[in-house]
Amino acid sequence: MATILIADDETNIRASVVRLFDLEGHKALAAADGDEALAILRRDEVDLVILDLQMPGRDGFAVLSEMQALQIDAPVIVLTGHGTIEKAVLAVKRGAHDFLEKPPDPGRLMLSAKNALALGRLRRENRELRGVLASRHRLVGESRAMTGLRREIASAAAGTGAVLITGENGTGKELVARSVHAESARRDGPFVAVNCAALPAELFESELFGHEKGAFTGALRRQVGRFERATGGTLFLDEIGEIPPTLQAKLLRALDSMTIERLGGEGPIRVDARVIAATNKDLKAAMAAGTFRQDLFYRLAVLPIAVPPLRERRDDIPPLAACFLEEARREGATRAARFSEEALALLQQHDYPGNVRELRNLAERLALTASGETVTDEDVRRVLPAGPSAEPPGAPSATAPSGAASVPPRTTLKDSLQQAERDIVLKALERNRWQMTKAARELGLERSHLYRKVKALGIRPP
Secondary structure, three states, rough: OOOEEEEOHHHHHHHHHHHHEEEEOOOEEEEHHHHHHHHHHHOOOEEEEEOOOOOOHHHHOHHHHHHHHHHOOOEEEEOOOOHHHHHHHHHHHHHOOOEOOOOOHHHHHHHHHHHHHHHHHHHHHHHHHHHHHHHHHHOOOOOHHHHHHHHHHHHHHHHOOOEEEEEEOOOOOOHHHHHHHOOOOOOOOOEEEEEHOOOOOHHHHHHHHHHOOOOOOOOOOOOOOHHHHHOOOOOEEEEEHHHOOOHHHHHHHHHHEEEEEOOOOOOOEEEOOOEEEEEEEOOHHEEEEEHHHHHHHHHOOOEEEEOOOHOOOOOHHHHHHHHHHHHHOOOOOOOEEEEEEEHHHHHHHHHOOOOHHHHHHHHHHHHHHHHOOOOOOHHHHHHHOOOOOOOOOOOOOOOOOOOOOOOOOOOHHHHHHHHEEEHHHHHHHHHOOOOOHHHHHHHHHHHHHHHHEEEEOOOOOH
């Protein structure tokens, strides 16, 4: 059942249309003029509006304009009198779904309403999908590193040059690319992603530039390439360092001229796509080794963005983990709703060689294995790779000589690093007489991060 508003100043037509929708099982609301229609639209959730163009006071055009201002996107079918078809066409140009002459034919009206309601459902589903995608593609965290990254994204989005995003695997390079696109003047255009590492060398040119029918064996029809499909928007070339040297020259030529040629084509095709590339490789080392063209590097790196690894922004681990847990909760994968402070402290100790991707996977595992509504430190210990020792990190050995430097009972690199971190934090606290704000400022940490680190490292005030 849908809620349908019928706004018409002619009592007979208004009553007959209301009765028609009532008989079809819908909830029909009636308005005698534009002001009454807008009052209902502000008050109720309406799925469809049947709107007379000529009404006293605010006419149908004024109602359409106000609906747009209020961001009410219920589809509208306009009713128009004989001889005013031009006005109805104008209303459709201003956003109405359809128009019918008065008095409307019941069969024609119901068909138009059915189509309009289907359109409304698609719009709602699209909004919900966009909301889900936005939540999955948003940048989470307020650390100093993330603040700097957001500034770089905003600067790149305001420009028009090519962008080169560098960073380790799992840091979120595609997320950064999508953010640049979403904040740019091209946000309403397509975002076309190409995983260069996944394309065989023999298919790369065809995928990127397209081909004509018969261009090669198996080319049974014309194919528009990714570059051409990205016109008006952004072409994202992920793993750009994997492009074979033989194809780098063709990509450079396309970037320089903004024209491409389909395989088997007869001439150049103008394209208008902003290119954002990403890689986890050291392209300067690749240039020195002769596997990546220097001129292509400088053509791509007009606006470089370096994405920091997760271990350099540990303050962002708690909000990221909470975000991933909430995603799992929305998908019905867990009843867990939060992390304990101890669980978050353990998560912050891990180095995450797989970066944010590893944290997401870890949070999804915790969502499935958590013993209750709160994810505890015991839950984390069960799933954390090479979990931290039950002893406080850096705890001194019981056999260590008095006055000797504290040495962990094990001599792994991780334990040595934890001991060094404990010594650095402890000395900073002592220099600042255990004033957490001053010590945090000296260490370049948020105060809340320092509190958690002190607890995780087993440091006790004197």
